[in-house]
Amino acid sequence: MAPHSTGSPEAPDERWWKEAVAYQIYPRSFNDSDGDGIGDIPGITERVEYLDALGIDVVWLCPVYASPQADNGYDISDYRSIAAEFGTMDDWDALLEALHAHDMRLLMDLVVNHTSDEHEWFQRSRRRDGAYEDYYYWRDGGEDEHGDPTPPNNWGSFMGGSAWTYDELRGQWYLHLYDEKQPDLNWRNPEVRDEIASLVEWWLEKGIDGFRLDAINVISKPEGLPDGSGDTHPTGVELFSHGPRAHDYLRELYDRTFADYDVVTVGEMGETTVDIASEYMGGDGVGLDMLFHFEHMDVDVGPRGRWDPEGWGDWSLPEFKRIMSRWQTQLEAGWNAQYLGNHDQPRIVSRFGDVAERSSAAQQTSSVDDERYRIESAKLLATFLLTTHGTPFIYQGEEIGMTNATFETFDELDDPMMIGAVEDYVAAGKADSPEELRDFWNFQSRDHARTPMQWSNDEHAGFTDGEPWFAVNENYRDINVEAARSDEQSIWHHYRRLIDLRHDEVALVYGEYELLLPDHEQVYAYTRTLDESQILVVLNWSDEPATVDFGHTDGDLDVSDLRVRLSNYDETPSTPGERPLRPFEAVVYRN
Template structure:
């Protein structure tokens, strides 16, 4: 049975982090004109949608996720005229634009918060203010024990007001009070304003955190994020999102994807089912396999664990999937899930195959297509990530660590700055990103890992992405096909089948086999069918003809293979 068709199901999304993509004016910060200069490159990838990280006016405490004016463009990125030109140029290339929507919180520079501080015209109730106790020294005690996503208390005492406000992230990102109907009305008006300007949808930041329970009860102190059981998928989250959709998205042919913290597959179905308010959600189950004990621990995970999580979301979700392995908040995918040393190219191609052949809309992050890697951070002073730097500061203050070197291994692996180093365009100074001094350091491997080198190479990661995106656009089975996991317990081989019950398509049965290992292996794949190579990251695999016996397949390190399956003769 073919799923109901939609353009956003068939799309491939390319995420642009504007601060680090391309700088057109030499000030060291990427900008909107810089993106326009590189749009042909993005279009040539074959992608359909650009997801643009926040470009709104912001003091940049959290790299733009602290918005001070939703209807203005951050000065370093350009002007509203630049943004309008960008939208026109994207649409002229038959691509679409999805903006970031950040409405769980604002910047403390936002006019709403400034008026809330002054208790002006009813604005006090736009945010969550509470009186706390005082300790024996007269110091304020938080109203509850909730912590932020960056570590530390979720409450800050405001001396101007004389009480405390809630912030689930940085103290300069106060949470909006969604119980206030005026807040919701202002947000919906803003959303509609952007949609009317012609954008094609929103990626919605931590959207399932918007509803907080009455009384703001204490959370379980043993949880890594204290209070999360109360504010993730809170009591009115579904109601608020349904109201938002009715007031805004449902009136447009738009795409909506919600970033949802601590969500399971059943709850996600409430948001993305046929009657749900969202088209897709980002979940984090597969992204947390290496940090079950918290941010400070890098844990080993097994391939069967990853398969199990992916299979659950592929088969049990009542709605449409997203498929992603990295973004602006995560380490580089080849450093986390592949091998960024000897097998960087092979593992980058394998991860491309993973992303573009699972069921769901694939999300690629800038630089994935050339195999960009994590960056060595020799000092915390080199870093800009509010999350990582705050955690290190708190650990130093508490005495949990004596210096940065003690924490370096974890911080280098976890820091969101890994994804935020400048895009590596060529081997010139600053990787061709800027003529000035970049706002954050360039990864020192840019002389070898860059777009120009990839364009010149015969069999590059970049060409592999382009060819595989083309293949996905040609084969409905890779978009709408059912998913069947094979070899669930195999420790190094990830195999699955995509099948589509549609007589109108030429290819309706595809086998994907991935050797996620630096070791060559032989594997017997349990399929009774003729297997003809469709695609792979070994040169001969893509060009071989004739059928193959996949009951005894020999796989090279980090080799990916796609086969068309047909009935045995």
């Protein structure tokens, strides 16, 4: 099941997953086959041919395991069962077979920093049941002046509030870096690591092609679980990210499982620099092949992080270029996992495209009429994603330019992280009501990525025949797959052409990246070079015309040898710099 790349005998360290284009599916919102309003596995199988037509090589499937859905499936109650709302194990087997029949591979989500509190392990642990007693982090706390129990330390949950919850049955506090229904596993316990290795082996034996490892940078906690400084409920790298035994745990897992299979591992790692990333990857690392870093996802967040309602929304292209170029050129080991959006981020065209460029974040809208360059900017984002170094990950709906939705009231939100951030802000007396933060959640909420996939202009966007679990974005009548596939100039067809181009041009996979014009406020330009092949990508990342002079760039760029290979406009200049670039114009040149 090789991707469509022609390969090259000169290309360094070839791997199937380097040459692939991946597509992330959020099952609950992708396609509903039985009319209950919830996307399911048979619904995904129905769309396999759609993914094949787009040119996808790998599908990353967000969790479909048994779960009470406190955090949309990232709270797992049984790793070897499928959630009833998504289907059965037979349905999952049929999906895997269909993907493999179309030369596509399947990447599952491995969520092992925590489980659901309804998992058998936790239920037995809270009863102090033999070997399960220390499967999780249990600690005694203190007492306040009223004699009420207080947490063991001041750590904060990523969902807001304390990272500790008191369990009456056990009479102790348990640690949860995420929702209180997601207790953290104690990786220090070798029996926990045995359990994890066993379930990984079980899925690999079923024939999957790899894992995306959720929140894998926080599996090792510091000795003594010391208080953090500063906030009432601090979180951060100094507390529990990249803990003292993280490398040991992951190397052990690799040696016991992944090393014996031709699979790919992609770690999700917040608070990770290029130097830290290199320590996890490659032969001298812990066996990870790729990782998702968050540095570029923090380019427009507030000074106190993503969930800070102050200072969000502004970003500069030169800073974005510096971040991305650092990862393109300084990653000493491993491979980039390139992405602009996923199930945890706002829609990319509303964040980095026309809407974000046209006005302040607080004034953003999902109205198609107000998005003058939505199509051009969505194509520009696609061009960037599919021509930079690393394996590109497309999130469902990006290929048709889906936008952020509009949530008028706090009650419309489903995202527990956003809900927790708003509640904490109000509780701290910084806002009188949640609705004062409407602009913030309409820019940053994870809910934007979780509105149902827009397949057609039929009721509920063709996602379901029933009542959808979450409201469909109101612009589905204009933005949908059916309309996009019928228009040869659509965003969808631009993605398809770019995927074909990446499969055909080995330089776009293995070629060296070189940034041009690093300080230009509007233009992001770079080359990809492999042997005699050179590709130049020029992106006017703004809603105003931009002038570039490639005669004054560093390096060995000879624009006279370059010809247009792909563009998001008609009548593209045949030579780079021949005339000003139009708003959000994106051009790929090749010698």
